[in-house]
Amino acid sequence: MQRFFPTFAAIKPMPMNYPISITKIAETRISKVDFNNLGFGKVFSDHMFIADYKDGVWKDMRIVPFDYLPMHPAMSSIHYGQSIFEGLKARRRANKDIIVFRPDKNLERMNISAHRMAMPEIPEDLFYSAINELLKLDEKWIPDGENSSLYIRPFLFATDEFIGIRRSDWYKFIIFTSPVSSYYSGDVKVYASDKYVRAFPGGTGFAKTAGNYARAIQPVEEINKKGYQQILWLDGVEKKYLQEIGTMNIFVIIDGVVLTPSLDEGTILPGITRDSVLSLLKDWNIPFEVRRVSIDEIADAHNRGALEDAFGAGTAATISPIMAIGYGDDEFVLPPVSERAISNRLKEALTLIKNGEVEDSHHWLYVVKP
Numbered sequence: 001m002q003r004f005f006p007t008f009a010a011i012k013p014m015p016m017n018y019p020i021s022i023t024k025i026a027e028t029r030i031s032k033v034d035f036n037n038l039g040f041g042k043v044f045s046d047h048m049f050i051a052d053y054k055d056g057v058w059k060d061m062r063i064v065p066f067d068y069l070p071m072h073p074a075m076s077s078i079h080y081g082q083s084i085f086e087g088l089k090a091r092r093r094a095n096k097d098i099i100v101f102r103p104d105k106n107l108e109r110m111n112i113s114a115h116r117m118a119m120p121e122i123p124e125d126l127f128y129s130a131i132n133e134l135l136k137l138d139e140k141w142i143p144d145g146e147n148s149s150l151y152i153r154p155f156l157f158a159t160d161e162f163i164g165i166r167r168s169d170w171y172k173f174i175i176f177t178s179p180v181s182s183y184y185s186g187d188v189k190v191y192a193s194d195k196y197v198r199a200f201p202g203g204t205g206f207a208k209t210a211g212n213y214a215r216a217i218q219p220v221e222e223i224n225k226k227g228y229q230q231i232l233w234l235d236g237v238e239k240k241y242l243q244e245i246g247t248m249n250i251f252v253i254i255d256g257v258v259l260t261p262s263l264d265e266g267t268i269l270p271g272i273t274r275d276s277v278l279s280l281l282k283d284w285n286i287p288f289e290v291r292r293v294s295i296d297e298i299a300d301a302h303n304r305g306a307l308e309d310a311f312g313a314g315t316a317a318t319i320s321p322i323m324a325i326g327y328g329d330d331e332f333v334l335p336p337v338s339e340r341a342i343s344n345r346l347k348e349a350l351t352l353i354k355n356g357e358v359e360d361s362h363h364w365l366y367v368v369k370p
């Protein structure tokens with residue numbers, strides 16, 4: 001992959017030193033896919049990339065037909081959870097280039113997660129070579145349409161055949177892709193839970209590791225019964241300060257100032273969309289503060305009529321307006337989406353940038369090398 005600068009000819013080539021063997025599928029499955037009803041995460045492209053880590057080195061880089069994996073029953077990741085993942089998206093520009101939004105940040109975050117979970121890092125050129133080759137091979141799976149894209153799922157897990165808790169010796173790094181339309185359908189109502197906790201200082205909140213998601217499933221089912229779609233996680237110590245929602249970082253706008261929780265305590269996943277939102281707010285001279293935001297501050301703002309907006313930011317849906325925040329027996333209802341100038345502007349701008357339709361002044365896009 002190489003950096004993509006829409007308005008300049010100079011293109012920085014990515015180091016792509018990893019030899020990848022390619023075994024193509026005998027017959028593509030693409031004609032069986034209904035691209036008008038993709039949903040999210042249900043359809044998988046023809047090929048996947050696999051690399052093995054053994055004896056301290058990455059080896060056997062290969063692209064093979066998408067298929068089941070053989071698994072030893074003692075495989076350490078399924079017992080002890082040494083498993084991390086990433087999520088990013090590829091799209092096709094009007095000029096047919098395949099573009100990817102900020103893959104460098106996904107790699108950086110993946111290696112931060114790897115460090116926390118005592119796993120080996122993914123080398124930069126391995127990551128880019130694998131994505132580049134996979135996208136080239138399965139480019140027909142990139143759906144058209146403003147809200148559709150090819151979701152890329154890199155993941156790394158321990159494969160030691162050993163029952164015991166220690167740093168594993170063997171790992172698999174796999175990337176598959178999945179054509180998707182938007183993740184959330186319809187309006188999102190969130191419930192701030194002081195019963196369950198996602199993360200606490202010193203834990204693994206900042207890592208994109210499997211257990212962080214597993215622990216959320218049963219609590220989310222509980223709040224689904226109350227009529228809310230997602231949990232707005234509160235801090236694990238005082239159960240007062242906002243962390244994040246499901247698979248999105250949270251922003252609120254109070255008295256014209258955009259607020260988002262700071263990452264300082266290591267309890268929140270450092271979202272790439274979150275970082276992009278903050279850059280755009282800075283570009284636009286819109287006031288924002290990155291700091292602790294309490295649920296009491298939200299309640300107070302709502303009561304004074306100063307709670308102007310609340311939205312989630314994440315790769316899956318870019319910007320998702322929050323329609324209401326539940327807390328205890330209260331519900332703080334937000335203004336209609338049509339009145340939310342800042343989040344609507346953010347959504348539009350990020351969509352245009354990700355689709356390669358406007359100048360990429362931050363150099364966020366990478367283009368797949370043919």
Ligand SMILES: Cc1ncc(COP(=O)(O)O)c(C=O)c1O
Nearest residue numbers: 247248249269271272273314315
């Ligand atoms: C827990 C969590 N928070 C926030 C996000 C948003 O991060 P990003 O904008 O990088 O998709 C995600 C999605 O990856 C997530 O899983």
